[in-house]
Amino acid sequence: MSRNASRPDVDFADRFPRELAGELLAIAREGGADFSEVYAEYTVQTAFALDEGRLKRSSVAVLEGVGVRANAGAQTGYACADGFLPADLREAARVAGHIARDGGAGRVAPFHVTDSPAPFTLSFPAPLALDEAAKIAMLRRADEAARSADRRVREVEITHADSTRRFVVANSDGRWAEDRQYLSRFSVAALALEGDNRQQGFAAAGGCVEAGYFESERTPETVAREAAQSAITLLAAREPEAGSTPVVVAPGWGGVMVHECFGHSMEGDGIRKRTSIRADQRGRQVAAKGVTIVDSGVVPFSRGSFRVDDEGTPAQRTVLVEDGILIGYMWDLLNARIMRERPTGNGRRSSYRDYPLCRMTNTYIESGPHTPEDLVADVKRGLFCKHLGGGSVNPADGNFSFVVTEAWQIEDGRLTHPVRNATLTGNGNDAMLKIDAVANDLKIDGTTGSCGKNGQWKPCGVGQPTVRFSEITVGGTAT
Amino acid sequence: MSAPVRDPGAAGARVDGAAAQGSTPARLRDLGALAVECALAAGAAEAEACVESTRSFSVGVSGGAIETLKQNVTRGLGLRVLVGDAVGFVTTTDLTEGTLDDLAHRAVALARFLTPDPCNAFVTPAEAEGADGATLPEDLALFDPAVRELPAEKKIEWALELERLALAFDPRITRTDGAHVSTHDGASAIVNSNGIARAWDSTAVTAYVVPLADDRDGRQQTGCYGVSKRWLRDLPEPRAIAAEAARRAVSRIGARSVPSARVPVVLHPDIAANWISEMHKAFSGEALLKESSWLTGKLEQLIAAPLVTLVDDGRLRAGIGTEPWDGEGVATRKNRLIDRGRLATFVYDVYHARRAGRRSSGNAVRGYSSQPSIGFTNLYIEAGAQSPEQILKQVDRGFFMDDQGSFGFNSVTGDYSYQAQGFWIENGEKAFPVEGVTVASNSLEMLKNVVAVGNDLRFDHSVASSTLLISEMTVSGRAA
Numbered sequence: 001m002s003r004n005a006s007r008p009d010v011d012f013a014d015r016f017p018r019e020l021a022g023e024l025l026a027i028a029r030e031g032g033a034d035f036s037e038v039y040a041e042y043t044v045q046t047a048f049a050l051d052e053g054r055l056k057r058s059s060v061a062v063l064e065g066v067g068v069r070a071n072a073g074a075q076t077g078y079a080c081a082d083g084f085l086p087a088d089l090r091e092a093a094r095v096a097g098h099i100a101r102d103g104g105a106g107r108v109a110p111f112h113v114t115d116s117p118a119p120f121t122l123s124f125p126a127p128l129a130l131d132e133a134a135k136i137a138m139l140r141r142a143d144e145a146a147r148s149a150d151r152r153v154r155e156v157e158i159t160h161a162d163s164t165r166r167f168v169v170a171n172s173d174g175r176w177a178e179d180r181q182y183l184s185r186f187s188v189a190a191l192a193l194e195g196d197n198r199q200q201g202f203a204a205a206g207g208c209v210e211a212g213y214f215e216s217e218r219t220p221e222t223v224a225r226e227a228a229q230s231a232i233t234l235l236a237a238r239e240p241e242a243g244s245t246p247v248v249v250a251p252g253w254g255g256v257m258v259h260e261c262f263g264h265s266m267e268g269d270g271i272r273k274r275t276s277i278r279a280d281q282r283g284r285q286v287a288a289k290g291v292t293i294v295d296s297g298v299v300p301f302s303r304g305s306f307r308v309d310d311e312g313t314p315a316q317r318t319v320l321v322e323d324g325i326l327i328g329y330m331w332d333l334l335n336a337r338i339m340r341e342r343p344t345g346n347g348r349r350s351s352y353r354d355y356p357l358c359r360m361t362n363t364y365i366e367s368g369p370h371t372p373e374d375l376v377a378d379v380k381r382g383l384f385c386k387h388l389g390g391g392s393v394n395p396a397d398g399n400f401s402f403v404v405t406e407a408w409q410i411e412d413g414r415l416t417h418p419v420r421n422a423t424l425t426g427n428g429n430d431a432m433l434k435i436d437a438v439a440n441d442l443k444i445d446g447t448t449g450s451c452g453k454n455g456q457w458k459p460c461g462v463g464q465p466t467v468r469f470s471e472i473t474v475g476g477t478a479t
Numbered sequence: 480m481s482a483p484v485r486d487p488g489a490a491g492a493r494v495d496g497a498a499a500q501g502s503t504p505a506r507l508r509d510l511g512a513l514a515v516e517c518a519l520a521a522g523a524a525e526a527e528a529c530v531e532s533t534r535s536f537s538v539g540v541s542g543g544a545i546e547t548l549k550q551n552v553t554r555g556l557g558l559r560v561l562v563g564d565a566v567g568f569v570t571t572t573d574l575t576e577g578t579l580d581d582l583a584h585r586a587v588a589l590a591r592f593l594t595p596d597p598c599n600a601f602v603t604p605a606e607a608e609g610a611d612g613a614t615l616p617e618d619l620a621l622f623d624p625a626v627r628e629l630p631a632e633k634k635i636e637w638a639l640e641l642e643r644l645a646l647a648f649d650p651r652i653t654r655t656d657g658a659h660v661s662t663h664d665g666a667s668a669i670v671n672s673n674g675i676a677r678a679w680d681s682t683a684v685t686a687y688v689v690p691l692a693d694d695r696d697g698r699q700q701t702g703c704y705g706v707s708k709r710w711l712r713d714l715p716e717p718r719a720i721a722a723e724a725a726r727r728a729v730s731r732i733g734a735r736s737v738p739s740a741r742v743p744v745v746l747h748p749d750i751a752a753n754w755i756s757e758m759h760k761a762f763s764g765e766a767l768l769k770e771s772s773w774l775t776g777k778l779e780q781l782i783a784a785p786l787v788t789l790v791d792d793g794r795l796r797a798g799i800g801t802e803p804w805d806g807e808g809v810a811t812r813k814n815r816l817i818d819r820g821r822l823a824t825f826v827y828d829v830y831h832a833r834r835a836g837r838r839s840s841g842n843a844v845r846g847y848s849s850q851p852s853i854g855f856t857n858l859y860i861e862a863g864a865q866s867p868e869q870i871l872k873q874v875d876r877g878f879f880m881d882d883q884g885s886f887g888f889n890s891v892t893g894d895y896s897y898q899a900q901g902f903w904i905e906n907g908e909k910a911f912p913v914e915g916v917t918v919a920s921n922s923l924e925m926l927k928n929v930v931a932v933g934n935d936l937r938f939d940h941s942v943a944s945s946t947l948l949i950s951e952m953t954v955s956g957r958a959a
Contacts, residue, residue, distance in 0.1 A: 052769065054594040059568040060585060061848055065553075078549040082572040088552075095550050132592050155769045191771050191891065198771065200891040242739045242919070242955030273541065275656050277697065353551055392885035396656055396691050396701045397731075399914060401884030401898030423887050423917045425898035429698065473736075475887075475896045475917020475955040 032103015177312030201230030302446020368438025702728025800941030863932025
């Protein structure tokens with residue numbers, strides 16, 4: 001394993017000893033808080049970017065500090081400090097503890113180290129094993145491959161970014177958990193030009209992967225050609241027909257629909273506060289028969305996976321919907337404690353600067369009985385969504401929308417021509433009930449997704465097999 | 480090689496974490512100068528430091544009780560170095576003594592991997608001067624001592640009051656998704672080895688509430704309204720914010736879809752503001768250079784109705800997007816991007832301005848943890864003459880759009896396609912609330928199809944617009 005010249009490291013245990021952690025937990029409970037937690041982090045992020053054929057950007061960022069949380073009932077006090085200076089951390093603990101004023105000081109249980117097994121291990125994590133020269137070579141190979149894919153490819157932007165994140169989380173219940181998380185992301189955006197027509201294609205690779213992944217599974221050339229091909233395809237695409245139509249969504253990243261339309265409404269905070277429509281739906285049919293929906297933090301090599309979550313709870317596989325019936329929710333520590341549920345390893349935060357929220361890991365629809373071809377063959381007129389872009393949902397009213405970056409028109413069971421600029425919209429309350437066929441080709445995309453909630457961004461995976469919705473509103477300009 | 484601008488032995492240059500917290504602008508500038516000096520000593524030909532220190536506080540309440548109280552005291556330094564015309568960039572949140580030297584060496588090591596480009600040279604004081612001479616940061620009114628001194632108890636009280644007032648607005652509002660008040664108090668410094676040494680401080684205060692109104696079948700409708708200001712006294716009364724948010728939630732009760740149609744669309748100021756913030760990338764000198772802008776080749780052409788003037792004003796007094804200098808230390812300016820329909824200019828940072836043989840327009844945007852990129856400051860469409868009511872009256876049959884999804888803009892093509900909520904318009908009046916539709920067009924068509932601009936320009940945030948009337952867009956809903 002080579003070592004990066006520009007990647008710093010630090011002796012974590014030296015900077016954040018257990019005695020200090022214990023002291024901070026006690027300070028945060030001095031006002032009577034019933035729970036306190038400290039989270040110490042040391043993260044290094046590196047990035048290289050090539051565009052116009054030039055290596056224009058490189059960066060190494062170090063993010064280090066400690067966040068202290070105190071809970072009193074459903075109330076949260078939080079304060080953080082950059083770095084590890086004990087005086088700063090004690091101040092943060094006092095500020096967080098102010099959430100409770102009137103109670104007696106709480107005690108802090110002796111620490112027990114969480115030693116849950118890792119869902120998978122990496123021998124040569126890409127962020128450690130790839131040095132600067134190796135990353136730059138990947139960028140140049142992708143540039144060459146995208147430009148030689150088609151003469152209409154005008155510009156190519158390629159980025160390699162990775163991070164190593166180390167943290168310790170300890171709480172007043174005596175939990176002490178540590179983890180190291182490695183993430184890599186390699187992405188290519190290709191711009192194709194033909195007269196006044198300009199289109200951009202995008203493709204990515206990565207996850208929590210071995211260095212060898214970029215040679216054996218998704219090479220820079222593969223990613224570059226996908227991006228170039230998508231841009232070229234879009235040059236010939238037509239505007240979508242506006243209206244309601246059957247929609248078939250491709251496997252893998254298409255799972256962003258179940259993430260937005262359904263997953264967010266299953267997070268424990270909305271269930272406890274009853275701002276989610278799912279709060280009373282346990283045991284009820286919420287998706288079509290044959291649809292099983294899972295959130296799992298243990299999917300191998302995905303960026304949504306980990307050994308323990310950001311509260312130290314071991315990752316697990318949680319079945320949310322089994323054969324269309326809602327059987328369980330996702331829980332973080334705070335919401336599980338109040339609702340007397342078992343935490344499911346869904347307590348996550350973007351860094352020590354934020355308190356944890358209940359949120360998804362890798363969320364996907366399990367495989368069904370059909371072949372992907374069957375799903376298209378039965379459609380007289382509809383839309384096949386090959387690449388979805390971003391999507392969003394308002395969990396309170398359920399309204400969702402997705403951008404479809406590359407779609408194909410289905411006519412009499414066959415894909416006839418590419419379609420661009422389509423938007424899928426609807427209401428999450430019934431979207432999963434409109435699934436009328438699930439294929440047998442499950443793919444989980446753990447390469448590139450990030451989810452935003454309350455201003456915090458967090459890596460996650462999404463997945464599904466090919467899935468068909470009986471009817472979705474497609475926005476477009478052709479009528 | 481240029482000399483560093485500040486004597487690193489100056490008072491306050493000794494660095495430690497406690498001292499950096501709540502730092503004065505002058506102190507951050509000294510710290511930046513020290514980092515620049517370390518970089519030159521490590522072998523950089525030029526260097527630039529961006530240093531920030533912030534104290535932010537936020538309270539969220541729900542159901543009449545505090546839900547979250549959060550205080551963040553953060554600081555950080557980003558160091559850019561130039562070695563053989565190539566740039567290396569490193570950032571850290573650890574400002575303890577001894578780390579700057581290590582940081583500088585890593586930045587220099589990193590630069591050696593990159594492609595040399597003479598346009599990378601950092602800005603000089605002569606290039607960085609403003610169009611209107613030397614305006615002092617104080618003249619821009621970015622810092623309000625009252626925001627810094629506002630007690631936590633007062634902020635908690637306001638948040639509780641916001642929620643209470645929203646709940647009291649209408650019996651159908653039975654809960655909220657929270658009311659929030661936050662304050663931000665920060666100092667920034669930009670220092671480079673060519674003699675740039677800028678430092679200033681600023682404040683911001685934000686209040687918003689998200690009422691939920693009960694609708695049929697156990698469903699609920701969301702209203703959300705909030706305002707950000709630099710000065711406490713500019714923030715509207717809690718009653719006004721709560722009423723606006725509550726009115727939005729209640730007005731959506733009973734919303735339904737409509738058949739697909741091509742009709743005139745009235746864009747609420749919030750929706751128009753979101754559109755121009757998405758469009759801004761097309762005005763970037765970088766996109767122009769790479770031909771990735773849908774405005775490529777259209778400079779000086781009429782791209783919009785003559786009613787449309789689009790402005791990016793970095794010097795708007797007390798504006799939430801105002802800064803005295805941009806992320807490279809260049810004085811900000813007021814740039815007219817569209818002048819009465821004509822594409823008047825693209826905007827630049829230093830690197831892309833050099834590539835284009837121009838001067839930076841003061842549009843480099845960054846925090847300490849990112850390198851400069853082209854962005855906007857206070858972006859708005861200049862107000863027109865008509866009231867929103869007069870605009871509505873012009874529409875016999877159409878759609879009034881006042882809420883939208885998050886994704887739906889293609890920055891390469893200008894294609895616009897958003898999930899939308901609002902009202903169906905019949906005979907110049909709002910007939911009934913609408914949801915479950917998308918609204919689509921292309922930005923070039925929309926710009927040309929602006930047939931009315933309202934007189935209701937209001938800066939709730941850094942991007943703003945009046946009500947706009949677009950003569951035709953595609954509204955897609957249920958089958959006709």
